[in-house]
Amino acid sequence: xxxxxxxxxxxxxxAAPAFAQDAITIGMTVSRTGALNVDSVSQLRxxxxxxxxxxxxxxxxAGGKHYKVRFxxxxxxxxxxxxxxxxxxxxxEDKSQFLLGxxxxxxxxxxxxxxxxxxxxxxxxGGAEAKIFELGNKYLxxxxxxxxxxxxxxIAELKQHNPHAKVAFVYSDDPFSKAVVAAARKQAEDAGFTxxxxxxxxxxxxxxxxxxxxxxxxxxxxFLGGGHYPDGAxxxxxxxxxxxxxxxxxxxxxxxxxxxxxxxxxxxxxSVPSQWEPQVQYKPTFGPTVAQFTAxxxxxxxxxxxxxxxxxxxxGLLLQxxxxxxxxxxxxxxxxxxxxxxxxxxxxxxxxxxxPARHGLQLAHDMVLAQWQTKxxxxxxxxxxxxxxxxxxxxYPLH
Amino acid sequence: MGILASLxxxxxxxxxxxxxxxxxxxIWGVMNVINLTHGTMIVAxxxxxxLLAGAAGVPVYATLPLILIGGFLAGxxxxxxxxxxxxGQPPLMSLLSTFSVNLVLxxxxxxxxxxxLFNVPVSLPGLSLGHYTFPGTxxxxxxxxxxxxxxxxxxxNRARIGKAVRAVSGNREAAELVGIPxxxxxALSFGLGVALACVSGMLIATMFPFTVLxxxxxxxxxxxxxxxxxLGNPVGALVAGIALGLLEGLATPFMPxxxxxxxxxxxxxxVLIAFPGGVLGVLGLRGTRPH
Numbered sequence: 001x002x003x004x005x006x007x008x009x010x011x012x013x014x015a016a017p018a019f020a021q022d023a024i025t026i027g028m029t030v031s032r033t034g035a036l037n038v039d040s041v042s043q044l045r046x047x048x049x050x051x052x053x054x055x056x057x058x059x060x061x062a063g064g065k066h067y068k069v070r071f072x073x074x075x076x077x078x079x080x081x082x083x084x085x086x087x088x089x090x091x092x093e094d095k096s097q098f099l100l101g102x103x104x105x106x107x108x109x110x111x112x113x114x115x116x117x118x119x120x121x122x123x124x125x126g127g128a129e130a131k132i133f134e135l136g137n138k139y140l141x142x143x144x145x146x147x148x149x150x151x152x153x154x155i156a157e158l159k160q161h162n163p164h165a166k167v168a169f170v171y172s173d174d175p176f177s178k179a180v181v182a183a184a185r186k187q188a189e190d191a192g193f194t195x196x197x198x199x200x201x202x203x204x205x206x207x208x209x210x211x212x213x214x215x216x217x218x219x220x221x222x223f224l225g226g227g228h229y230p231d232g233a234x235x236x237x238x239x240x241x242x243x244x245x246x247x248x249x250x251x252x253x254x255x256x257x258x259x260x261x262x263x264x265x266x267x268x269x270x271s272v273p274s275q276w277e278p279q280v281q282y283k284p285t286f287g288p289t290v291a292q293f294t295a296x297x298x299x300x301x302x303x304x305x306x307x308x309x310x311x312x313x314x315x316g317l318l319l320q321x322x323x324x325x326x327x328x329x330x331x332x333x334x335x336x337x338x339x340x341x342x343x344x345x346x347x348x349x350x351x352x353x354x355x356p357a358r359h360g361l362q363l364a365h366d367m368v369l370a371q372w373q374t375k376x377x378x379x380x381x382x383x384x385x386x387x388x389x390x391x392x393x394x395x396y397p398l399h
Numbered sequence: 400m401g402i403l404a405s406l407x408x409x410x411x412x413x414x415x416x417x418x419x420x421x422x423x424x425x426i427w428g429v430m431n432v433i434n435l436t437h438g439t440m441i442v443a444x445x446x447x448x449x450l451l452a453g454a455a456g457v458p459v460y461a462t463l464p465l466i467l468i469g470g471f472l473a474g475x476x477x478x479x480x481x482x483x484x485x486x487g488q489p490p491l492m493s494l495l496s497t498f499s500v501n502l503v504l505x506x507x508x509x510x511x512x513x514x515x516l517f518n519v520p521v522s523l524p525g526l527s528l529g530h531y532t533f534p535g536t537x538x539x540x541x542x543x544x545x546x547x548x549x550x551x552x553x554x555x556n557r558a559r560i561g562k563a564v565r566a567v568s569g570n571r572e573a574a575e576l577v578g579i580p581x582x583x584x585x586a587l588s589f590g591l592g593v594a595l596a597c598v599s600g601m602l603i604a605t606m607f608p609f610t611v612l613x614x615x616x617x618x619x620x621x622x623x624x625x626x627x628x629x630l631g632n633p634v635g636a637l638v639a640g641i642a643l644g645l646l647e648g649l650a651t652p653f654m655p656x657x658x659x660x661x662x663x664x665x666x667x668x669x670v671l672i673a674f675p676g677g678v679l680g681v682l683g684l685r686g687t688r689p690h
Contacts, residue, residue, distance in 0.1 A: 033514045034612075078514075173657060201656045206607055206616055209408045209537070210651035210659075216530050217401035217652065230516045234608050237518060241534040241606075243527065263608075264520050 024060060024067045024329065026051075026319075027096030029086045029111070031103050034078025035203060038229040038257050039308045040103035043125055044073070045301055046312025047100060050320075053288075053296070060320050063327045069316075076102055080110045087114040096120065097329055100315050101140075103308070104228065105129035105147065105176035112140050121335055123315040124360070126308075129179045133353070133361040139331070141338050141352050142362040143315050144307075147176055148183035150273045151224055153369035154250040155184065157271075157385045158222055159191045161396040162247065168197035168220035170211055170235075171252070172227020180252060184224060196220045205231055208238045215244055221397075226251035233263060240266035247397030255372060256306045261379045268379060269398035271371040275307035275347075279383045279391045280368060282348050287317045290346045304381075314347035371395060404531035405648040411533065413644015414541040415602055417637035419617045420624035421551065422595035428631015429568040429588040430486050432493040436477070436501040437621060438614025440593050442508065444470065444600025445609045449517050459521050459605060463543070466601045467594050474593025478586045486585060487571075508611040518608040540602040547598065548637040551591075555633070564588050568631055623667045627678050639678070 028047070031040035051069045059066040072094040076082040083102050090096045091114065099115050099122040101108045108127025112135075115122040121139045124132070128147040133140070158165050167188050171177040178200065188195060197218040201211060215223065223239070223246050226232040232254025239249060240263075248271075254260060255272035278294040288296070293313060297305040322337035323329060342351040342364065351364035369385035373395055382392035423437045434440075444466055451462040481500050485493040523535030555561040566574040567584045575581050603609065603617070624643055628635030646666070647659055670678055 033509050035514070037514045038516070199655055202660070204616065205656070206609070206613055207412065209412055210405060210647060211656055213401060213405045213408060213531065214652060216404075230608070230610060233516050233518070237608055238534075241525070241532075241536065243525070243532040245530065259515070262518050264518075 022059075022065065022067055023070045024098065024323075025070050025072060025094065025096045026098045026100060026316075027072045027087070027090030027094055028100035029074050029076035029083055029090075029102045029107075031078040031107075032075040034076075035230050036078040036103050036107075036228055038259060039253060039306075040078075040126070042257065042306050042308035043103055043312035046297070046305065046309035046314075047071070047125075047316050048312075049293075049297055049300060049309075050313045050316035054316070054320060060323050062323050062329060067329070072096060076107065078104075078107075080107055083107045083110045084114060087111045091115070091118045091120055098319060098334075099123070100312075101126050104174070105132065105179065106174055108132060109175065112137060115139060119331065121319070121331060121338070123319050125311040125315040127176070129175050130358070130361060131175070131179065133358045136356060137360055139335055140360045141318075142360055143318060143347070143350065143365070144275045144311050144362060145365045145367045146362055147179040149367055150180040150252060151184035151250065152187055153273055153367055153385045154224060154248075154271060155187050155191050155193070157369055157394060158193075158248050158250075161394075162222065163192055165191075165193045165222040165248070166196045166218075166220050167193050167222045167224055168199075168215045168218055168246075169195060169225050170197065170199050170201065170215065170223065171225035172203045172205075172231055173200040174203050174227055177225070177227040177252060181225065188224070193222075201231070203227055203231060206234060208235050209242070212238055212242045212244055215239075215246070216242070221246060222248040224250050226254060228252075229254045229257060229259075233260060236260070236270050237263050237266040243399075245399055247399065249398060250369075255381075256308070256370065258304045258306060260372065264379075265374075267372045268374045269372065269395050271369055271384065271394075274368050274370045274383075275365070276310040277307070277368055277370050277381070277383050278304060279389070280348065281389065282344055282346060284345045285343050286321060287345045293346045310347050314345060314350075317345055317347075318350060400529055400531070402649075402652050404528070404533075405652050406645060407533065407648070408537070409644040409646070409648020410641050411537040411541040411644070412606075413641040413647070414544040414637065415599060415606070415640070416617070416620050416624055416643055417628075417640020418544040418547060418595065418602065419599040420621035420628070420636040420640055421548065421633045422592040422599070423618075423621045424625045424628060424631055424636045425595065425633060426589055426592035427625065429564060430482075430585050431490060432482060432485060432589075433490055433497065434482075434589075434592065435494060435497040435618070436504060437592075437596050438618030439501050439504045439508070440470065440474075440596035440614075441600035441603065441617050442609070442611060442614040443473070443504075444597035445517070445519075445604035445613065446508075446512070447597065448601040448604050449519050452519055459519065460539070460543075463598060463601060466597050470594035470597030471590040473597075474590035475586050477593065478589035482589060483582070483585070505611060512611055514610045514612055516608045516610050517604075519604045521605045534606070536605045540606060543602060544599075544637065547595070548633055551595075551633045560584070560587070620663070623663055626667055626670050629678075 030044045059068040074086045101124040103126035105127040124142045130146045171181045232251045250271045255270045325337040326333035349364040353361040371384045384394040426434045447466045451457045452459045525532045525534045563579045624639045628639030
């Protein structure tokens with residue numbers, strides 16, 4: 001028995017280097033549990049779809065060799081402390097050659113400290129906050145549009161219907177939501193809106209009764225804010241239950257998920273800034289078309305892909321492109337290729353800032369605005385902004 | 400008008416805090432066991448209504464008696480499995496034991512349901528006053544809470560077995576000497592405590608969407624309510640819950656909501672220092688412990 005065990009161990013040890021040679025190890029943490037799980041798991045699913053498609057085609061080609069993609073992934077429980085431990089482990093013990101970032105700006109900021117410390121390339125598909133990119137990082141690349149622009153579409157659309165909107169900003173007290181609202185406050189002022197309420201709430205809030213009474217008391221006719229999934233969905237339900245009488249409601253992140261439809265009537269009319277929707281029309285220079293990605297995702301997971309899923313796929317696709325262009329797994333060569341990227345995929349345009357003061361920041365990707373609408377008694381998420389890409393006329397006012 | 404609406408909402412939500420705390424205060428008062436699975440029992444009630452109403456099609460409020468009975472049986476079972484041997488031990492033992500059971504239960508819940516958000520849609524007309532609307536679910540929850548608290552009060556003070564609960568709470572040895580089957584009374588009290596937690600979870604689920612982890616805020620509020628209302632005092636818990644809700648309702652129009660937990664826990668510490676027996680205990684409200 002002992003001998004069999006010894007042979008088994010030796011075989012594994014001897015086989016390991018051979019395996020490592022023709023595989024690329026990509027490490028990441030995913031919030032499988034905790035407050036961020038809905039969005040984070042979507043992002044992982046997108047990335048897994050990319051991995052499996054690449055592997056089905058023989059892997060990533062670099063320097064005449066084909067490398068299969070292998071994921072090492074841990075649950076970070078939506079907690080920064082776990083992210084710090086796990087990314088260190090991903091780099092030191094699991095020997096990840098490349099990394100995908102965790103979900104949400106707060107966790108991404110923590111993860112980036114580790115990846116930069118060890119000089120490992122990390123694709124950021126979950127952290128929209130710009131501040132992370134002001135720290136002189138060299139190997140961090142932001143795939144999604146920066147937080148400052150999240151509410152610009154909603155403000156532009158709202159201005160067309162209500163140039164003197166009275167806005168209530170109510171948002172989660174987390175780095176991402178605060179960054180979004182900091183920029184939106186200025187944009188709302190420039191648009192001629194009046195801010196009648198400006199209030200943050202703890203991300204763990206489960207009851208918004210008192211906040212909604214404040215919104216009603218403030219005389220607001222428009223709502224801009226939210227945070228991530230659980231709080232955003234609860235807000236939508238309670239705004240409906242308490243008949244807050246708002247003409248316009250834009251909530252960050254939460255309404256983008258297909259699961260938002262489980263709120264039923266509370267979901268109707270709610271708009272959400274989105275990094276990507278299945279209805280976008282981009283002409284990719286490489287990778288799948290929008291229709292191909294959407295169909296493959298739907299077939300595999302039996303649900304509509306949301307923007308987190310698209311971001312997950314795009315992270316992998318852009319990294320693959322850079323490795324193939326570099327013809328090598330060498331960190332500096334791959335980073336140089338990422339710095340050169342100015343291209344369009346199914347996810348939209350991508351270009352990273354290259355100057356040291358904001359290296360890696362996303363410069364070219366555009367957002368859209370989606371709205372849940374009820375048609376023939378059924379809820380559907382439609383794209384309503386920009387006008388040129390709209391798939392349905394916006395519903396305004398809601399009440 | 401805004402502040403009145405806020406205060407009224409405070410009363411409605413506070414009543415449910417009171418119900419959530421009744422279970423923990425009953426168990427704590429009767430057997431000196433701090434039940435840290437309480438938050439998870441609240442979540443169990445939430446999932447029970449979600450599954451019964453969503454999957455099995457039982458009308459939402461008709462699930463209440465089913466959840467009450469189910470919670471009671473689960474509580475009695477839990478008592479014999481995890482708690483019985485801890486009665487009479489230092490409170491730290493029960494704290495650690497129920498803490499461990501709680502982690503196991505949360506782990507199991509997370510495996511089965513993840514930490515996704517669940518919603519129980521209830522269409523119940525609300526009450527509109529001016530611009531403000533008090534949702535029907537909040538009114539119903541507060542009404543049912545008052546009814547349950549009244550029933551519990553009558554049970555503890557009028558029914559023979561209820562009196563036995565109070566006797567065991569006051570002095571277990573003396574109760575045994577006069578022939579009260581104390582073990583069965585303790586099991587019954589634990590079952591009752593868990594049943595109350597489950598029912599409060601059911602009512603909370605009709606008002607707000609929830610996850611497997613939603614029990615924690617209510618467990619924390621239950622501690623504040625217990626300290627305010629006095630140990631083993633269900634009516635005290637209801638009154639203290641409403642007081643806590645009123646405090647939240649009073650504070651939020653004047654300051655950011657992020658301050659609410661700070662105020663609550665400052666109050667918690669202040670009451671512990673000034674009135675270790677509970678504010679309402681000082682006022683003479685009767686609990687399970689005879690005066």
